[in-house]
Amino acid sequence: MDVTVEKKLQDLWKLQQIDNKLDTLRAVLGELPMEVSDLEDDIAGLETRVAHIQQEISLYNAEISSKKNAIKDFQRAIEKYDDQLNNIKNSREYEAIDKEKEIAGLEILSAEKKIRDFSKQIEGKQEVLDLTQASLDRRKADLEFKQAELSEIEKENEEEITKLKKERETALKRVDERLSRAYHRIRENMKNSVAVAPIVRGSCGGCFSKIPPQRHSDIRAHIKITDCEHCGRILVDQTISGISAFDEIKEDKPTRRKMRLTTAK
Ligand SMILES: [Zn+2]
Structure with a gap:
């Protein structure tokens, strides 16, 4: 049975989250x-x-x-x-x-x-x-x-x-291997090493450019893996990322102060 696009996006997003943490550390x-x-x-x-x-x-x-x-x-x-x-x-x-x-x-x-x-x-x-x-x-x-x-x-x-x-x-x-290759290639090309970006307020969470409504609804429908037209990052909608329009987009570079605050629990 083929893995659904939704599942693929979820797995990619999960991988990105782990890489974000590793990058921060x-x-x-x-x-x-x-x-x-x-x-x-x-x-x-x-x-x-x-x-x-x-x-x-x-x-x-x-x-x-x-x-x-x-x-x-x-x-x-x-x-x-x-x-x-x-x-x-x-x-x-x-x-x-x-x-x-x-x-x-x-x-x-x-x-x-x-x-x-x-x-x-x-x-x-x-x-x-x-x-x-x-x-x-x-x-x-x-x-x-x-x-x-x-x-x-x-x-x-x-x-x-x-x-x-x-x-x-x-x-x-x-x-899967093809997606993994794409993921790592995009990651390497991005300054902040983010290959999978959430959509936040209708914009790409990686480069902040607006996503055309048609493209946005395609992404929401989980028909296929879609990248940002501007930066090439793979885009995921709110149901995948869990990031709502009211959440702040994370800064590119984590600072130590922030890091210390998060570890000082
Ligand atoms: Zn973008």
Whole structure:
């Protein structure tokens, strides 16, 4: 006995429903791993930057402590010069030592100025470091969250995908080979991988173009498998799809947010 057109359409619609679910699950996984790897790249870049700034700061700090040591040395020299000056009778010798003392004083001033300059540099670097570190911390928290989400979805999806694949096998067996080929060919050609579209408010649920009344009533009569004149999708009427004129047509691309809402039952 020949399978009726109505039965064929029902089987095709069923297959499409399963594929829709599989596509959704795969799409969800598709973008998350990319987001995770983008974040990992960001973090690696920021960590390099943080390390670089920290190194610059420690170089400035090393310069500062070397200048501080130099100042101490000059101060000790000045004390020594003062002692010498107190015990000198000869004016030429006095002038020579006094000159040394003056030079040491100038060296101290110059070292102090350097220390102020370096401290200012450090302040600037520290500001950049704080901002970079904050942005690094944010991304790390983001990554942790996304990784947890990813592994959770992967786990959930694994079970769901295995289950759906089995359902798909069963559903596909009911569809004859010629129709199955057509189904897969149309699916491949469609951006949203939808080969069987419901009629919604007299329009093709795939491309939204209006279906001529005659064609519409032919489809309703289940006389033969009919495709959309515009996009080539196989059309099914309300009795097959169960989608009434008041139902919203599903968006092409499922988002993760939606996905999470549907799985968070
Ligand atoms: Zn269409």
